Structures are given as C-alpha cells and as structure tokens.
Amino acid sequence: MENDKKTFFLYPGQLVVFKEPMNIMTILGSCVAVCIWDVKLRFGGMNHYLLPLWKVQGLRTPKYGNVAIETLIEEMLKNGSSAKNLVAKVFGGAKVLETGEGNIFEIGRKNYEIAQEVLSKYNIRTAVENVGGLRGRKILFKTNTGEVLMKYIDKTISNNN
Amino acid sequence: MNNISDYALLKELQRRLKRSDDLSAELYHNKNELLELNQKLEESEMFKSHFISNVTNELVNPVSSLLALSKFLKNNNIEDKEKIKKFSSLIFSEAFDIDFQLRNVFFAAKFESGKYIVDYTTFSVVELVKSILKDFEHLFDKKNVTADIELKKDKLHDNISTDAEKLKVVFANIISNSVRFSNTNDKIIIKISIIQDTLQVSIRDFGIGISPDLTDKVFERFYRIDNSINSENKGSGLGLSVSKQIIEILGGSIRFEDHDNGVEVLFNISINQNTENIDDFSSNGNEFFFDGDMEVF
Numbered sequence: 471m472e473n474d475k476k477t478f479f480l481y482p483g484q485l486v487v488f489k490e491p492m493n494i495m496t497i498l499g500s501c502v503a504v505c506i507w508d509v510k511l512r513f514g515g516m517n518h519y520l521l522p523l524w525k526v527q528g529l530r531t532p533k534y535g536n537v538a539i540e541t542l543i544e545e546m547l548k549n550g551s552s553a554k555n556l557v558a559k560v561f562g563g564a565k566v567l568e569t570g571e572g573n574i575f576e577i578g579r580k581n582y583e584i585a586q587e588v589l590s591k592y593n594i595r596t597a598v599e600n601v602g603g604l605r606g607r608k609i610l611f612k613t614n615t616g617e618v619l620m621k622y623i624d625k626t627i628s629n630n631n
Numbered sequence: 632m633n634n635i636s637d638y639a640l641l642k643e644l645q646r647r648l649k650r651s652d653d654l655s656a657e658l659y660h661n662k663n664e665l666l667e668l669n670q671k672l673e674e675s676e677m678f679k680s681h682f683i684s685n686v687t688n689e690l691v692n693p694v695s696s697l698l699a700l701s702k703f704l705k706n707n708n709i710e711d712k713e714k715i716k717k718f719s720s721l722i723f724s725e726a727f728d729i730d731f732q733l734r735n736v737f738f739a740a741k742f743e744s745g746k747y748i749v750d751y752t753t754f755s756v757v758e759l760v761k762s763i764l765k766d767f768e769h770l771f772d773k774k775n776v777t778a779d780i781e782l783k784k785d786k787l788h789d790n791i792s793t794d795a796e797k798l799k800v801v802f803a804n805i806i807s808n809s810v811r812f813s814n815t816n817d818k819i820i821i822k823i824s825i826i827q828d829t830l831q832v833s834i835r836d837f838g839i840g841i842s843p844d845l846t847d848k849v850f851e852r853f854y855r856i857d858n859s860i861n862s863e864n865k866g867s868g869l870g871l872s873v874s875k876q877i878i879e880i881l882g883g884s885i886r887f888e889d890h891d892n893g894v895e896v897l898f899n900i901s902i903n904q905n906t907e908n909i910d911d912f913s914s915n916g917n918e919f920f921f922d923g924d925m926e927v928f
Contacts, residue, residue, distance in 0.1 A: 483879075517745065526675045619926070
C-alpha cells in the first residue's frame with residue numbers, strides 16, 4: 471500500500487478536486503460518488519451526493535446529484551481539463567433497508583440514473599461502475615493514477631451515506 | 632395465434648391496460664411535479680433578484696454611513712469623549728452588520744461549491760452562546776431586549792464536540808432574527824439541553840411571530856418575509872438556509888414552531904462524532920481497511 475500520500479475523507483455533500491496526488495476516501499450507502507479523472511493531465515476529483523435532484527429546496531449544494539456532477543465537471547475544466555479527456559467511475563446507490571419517507575428504496579437507483587444522465591450530457595465516458603445491491607461501499611480514489619479501491623461493508627449503514 | 636386461449640388473451644390485454652394506466656398515472660404525477668418545480672424555480676429567481684437589490688441596500692448604505700461617520704471623526708477635532716464614543720459605536724454597529732451579512736454569503740458560497748471542511752473541537756456551548764450575546768449586545772440594547780439561558784445536562788460540564796465556527800453561525804443567525812423581530816422590552820429564552828449524544832436547543836422570542844404556512848419557506852435561499860426596501864429588519868435571506876445546511880452537516884435537524892405570541896426555533900445536532908472520520912487528512916491511517924476483500928477499478 472502506498473503510504474506516502476495523504477488521505478482526504480469526503481463527507482456527504484462535499485466535493486473536491488486535487489491536482490496533487492491524494493487518496494480520497496468515502497463511505498456510501500444509497501448515496502452515489504462520481505470519481506472523475508483526467509487521463510491526460512492525470513489528476514481527479516470526487517463528489518458524494520445524497521439525493522438525485524435539487525428541487526429548489528434550500529441551498530443549491532452538491533448534496534444533490536445534478537448539482538454535484540455538474541459542479542465536479544466544471545471544477546475539472548477550471549483546473550485545465552478538456553471534457554474529452556475525462557472518464558468517470560461511479561459507485562454506490564445501494565438499496566438501504568431502512569424505513570423512511572417516500573420512495574426511500576428508490577433513492578439509490580435514482581441517484582445512479584442521474585449520474586448516467588448528466589455524464590452522457592457532457593459526453594463523459596463511464597469507465598467503471600459498481601452500483602446497486604444491498605451493501606454499502608467504502609471507496610478510495612487515487613487522484614494520480616485514477617485507480618479506485620473498493621470494499622463492501624456488511625454492517626448496517628445509515629441513510630445519510 | 633390459434634394457440635392462445637381467449638382467457639390468456641383477456642389476461643394479457645388486462646395486463647397491458649393496467650400497465651398503460653400505471654404509466655399514465657406516473658406521467659400525470661411527473662407533470663405535476665414538473666409544474667411545481669417550475670413554480671419554485673420562478674420564485675427562487677425572484678428571491679435571487681431581490682437578493683441582489685438587498686445586497687445593494689445592505690452593503691452600500693452601511694458603507695456610506697461608515698465613510699461619513701469616520702470622515703466626520705477624522706476631520707473634526709472633537710474633544711467631547713461621549714460624542715466620540717457615540718460615533719465609534721455607530722461605526723462598530725454598521726461594520727458588524729456588514730461583516731455578519733458577508734459571513735452568511737461566504738458560507739452559502741462554500742456550501743454551494745461543496746468546498747467546506749468540518750472542523751471538530753471540544754468547547755463549552757454556554758460560553759459560545761454568551762459570546763454571541765456579547766457580540767449582538769448593541770442590537771439587544773437598541774430594543775432593550777434581554778436573553779435568558781437555561782441549561783439542562785446529564786454531565787458535569789457543558790462541553791460538546793462539534794464544529795464551533797459553524798455552530799456559532801447557526802446561533803448568531805437565530806438569535807439575531809429573534810432580536811430583530813422582538814418588540815421593545817421583550818425577552819428571549821434560550822434553552823440548551825445536553826443529553827447523551829445530542830445537543831438540543833430552543834430559542835423562543837415573543838415578537839411579531841410568523842404565519843404557520845411560512846415556517847418551511849424561511850429555509851429557502853434568499854427568502855425574506857418582508858422584502859420591502861424600507862423594512863427595518865435587515866437581512867440577505869441567506870441566514871436560515873445557511874443555518875439549515877450547517878445543522879444537516881452536523882447531523883441534526885431544525886424547525887420553526889409558531890406560537891400565539893412569537894416564534895420558537897428548535898434544533899438538535901449530534902455532539903459525539905466518531906473520531907475515525909474526524910481527521911480530514913491523515914497520512915495513512917485509513918488505508919488498512921482495504922487490505923482484504925478489496926476490489927480495484
């Protein structure tokens with residue numbers, strides 16, 4: 471394991487892009503994280519969103535998929551990327567078996583669908599996706615190699631991840 | 632075709648009819664959702680344009696008075712100490728207001744870009760509230776409003792672990808709203824309860840109150856109850872949406888309760904965060920989780 475790099479723990483609703491080598495780590499349940507990597511400039515960023523769409527409730531933050539993915543792409547472009555060099559890796563969107571309001575079982579699927587939708591709108595290829603299922607995931611994205619390590623989590627995880 | 636019985640055909644037709652009905656219902660639902668969303672977007676756009684004019688109102692005007700007041704002090708050789716004190720406290724209160732409004736704008740911008748950091752520390756919550764009351768002293772004095780703090784706890788101390796700077800913004804927004812909407816000589820009651828892993832807060836004022844159908848709307852960004860330029864209650868319309876966002880980040884919830892006289896704001900946050908996730912940066916500590924059963928993409 472490479473121990474020379476720093477690890478950044480990404481909380482739900484946060485979004486980061488690192489030009490320097492960094493391990494970005496997060497834990498996902500029904501949430502989805504999109505990792506975007508620039509194959510040419512070899513750097514990347516990641517988001518972690520809880521809900522698919524911002525429906526004008528409260529602040530327009532990356533807690534919502536449509537905002538999170540567009541903002542992440544914009545951040546990559548601001549850092550010098552061209553859209554054609556970007557690839558995406560999508561994780562999460564599990565069915566979290568907890569009772570909640572509305573279509574709680576559908577949130578994982580909807581979170582994944584919005585990723586497909588926004589990425590295809592920007593013509594960004596999805597290189598890898600590991601989504602759905604009943605288990606949570608722990609992922610670690612290496613921003614200098616574009617590699618993502620993933621491990622399933624068996625214990626119950628909260629709705630907020 | 633002859634192989635299909637009438638019964639099977641009927642069943643299939645029924646199935647397809649049902650599917651078509653379901654799809655129509657879904658379409659109808661989606662259409663309504665879209666219309667509602669559109670209306671909300673229009674409202675949001677309207678709030679946003681109000682925000683821009685509010686910013687002018689709330690930045691340009693105080694800056695003009697700051698300039699005028701400081702120029703007067705600079706150019707006139709005033710020896711009356713009381714007068715100097717009066718002028719400098721006016722300057723302070725104007726500058727304080729600008730700083731407070733800008734803080735909300737900065738926080739909103741940070742949250743909207745996703746570039747915020749959660750910085751956990753351990754501190755006394757009562758001391759934090761007292762420091763805010765001290766900061767807003769000029770606002771309290773102006774209306775002769777007083778504040779009472781009531782503390783309930785199941786520990787010896789009132790120390791909590793959370794992001795102090797962010798919690799301070801929440802308290803500051805709610806307390807300043809309470810004072811602004813209070814009547815002269817009113818009282819504000821701040822109840823703090825620290826039980827197990829939760830901090831619960833109630834901030835109750837006895838002011839002009841809020842209509843029950845607005846208790847959710849106030850959390851929308853740029854929303855202000857009174858949007859008129861001459862409103863004596865200042866604000867960007869960002870304070871409560873910023874506060875709600877902070878509360879959610881700190882693992883809690885916030886709501887308004889309207890009373891016959893005045894408003895009660897209730898919020899709670901989790902105060903005993905798992906330290907494993909607290910360090911935003913660690914050199915290597917977290918990686919051992921990937922030693923076994925790991926997949927690489």
